[in-house]
Amino acid sequence: MALYSEKVMDHFNNPRNVGVIEDADGVGEVGNAKCGDIMKIYLKIDGDIISDVKFKTFGCGSAIASSSMATELIKGKPLSQALELTNKAVAEALDGLPAHKMHCSVLAEEAIRSAIKDYYDKNGIEYDKTRFPDPHEEEEHHFEDD
Numbered sequence: 626m627a628l629y630s631e632k633v634m635d636h637f638n639n640p641r642n643v644g645v646i647e648d649a650d651g652v653g654e655v656g657n658a659k660c661g662d663i664m665k666i667y668l669k670i671d672g673d674i675i676s677d678v679k680f681k682t683f684g685c686g687s688a689i690a691s692s693s694m695a696t697e698l699i700k701g702k703p704l705s706q707a708l709e710l711t712n713k714a715v716a717e718a719l720d721g722l723p724a725h726k727m728h729c730s731v732l733a734e735e736a737i738r739s740a741i742k743d744y745y746d747k748n749g750i751e752y753d754k755t756r757f758p759d760p761h762e763e764e765e766h767h768f769e770d771d
């Protein structure tokens with residue numbers, strides 16, 4: 626049964642950019658209670674460009690594949706573009722995720738935002754706070770399959 630696309634399997638079996646950046650400019654850590662996934666992302670920022678990115682994910686296969694794909698999508702890109710990365714874009718780049726695993730791809734998006742916010746905070750850079758909503762306030766999902 627092909628529940629997962631070949632790309633998901635590839636990124637799960639052979640994840641890109643796994644590891645830690647010791648002198649990272651921004652670090653973001655998020656978790657989700659549903660699968661118990663925890664994701665930590667490290668960014669090295671050069672001017673406005675993400676020159677390097679590494680991640681560690683303690684999580685399910687979809688969370689690992691999503692973080693791997695997300696790091697590939699933001700590496701070498703300006704911060705403004707990384708902030709626009711959505712979990713939908715990550716899932717599309719993976720040729721789709723099963724509906725009940727979409728929440729795992731949200732983690733990658735949130736971890737990247739949180740790492741960029743960390744960078745802004747550490748460097749006293751002004752930013753539009755409305756672009757960084759508290760993730761806990763957004764948890765009011767309705768579960769259609771309940």
Ligand SMILES: [Zn+2]
Nearest residue numbers: 660662685729
């Ligand atoms: Zn998960």
